[in-house]
Amino acid sequence: MFGVFLPAISLYWHRIIDEQEADVYKTGALFALRLRVRSARLVACMARWLRPPPNGIIIYIATMAVASAIFLWKKYR
Numbered sequence: 001m002f003g004v005f006l007p008a009i010s011l012y013w014h015r016i017i018d019e020q021e022a023d024v025y026k027t028g029a030l031f032a033l034r035l036r037v038r039s040a041r042l043v044a045c046m047a048r049w050l051r052p053p054p055n056g057i058i059i060y061i062a063t064m065a066v067a068s069a070i071f072l073w074k075k076y077r
Helices: 002-016 019-038 040-049 056-076
Strands: none
Touching: 019 040, 019 056
């Protein structure tokens, strides 16, 4: 179900947005990816030394929070 509907919605959304909104979306995704890549070593060390290892859901939520915050800040300021 997700494999059919989400790509269709995504393609439709990318066709109707303007270039400013696309830039805002890409900037938010870029900052979130930078956060995830730069924190990868820290997460790997924590997984090695801590018991229990870090929760992947918390890392995902932090990445999406950064992407959403940058998106909303750039779009509505």
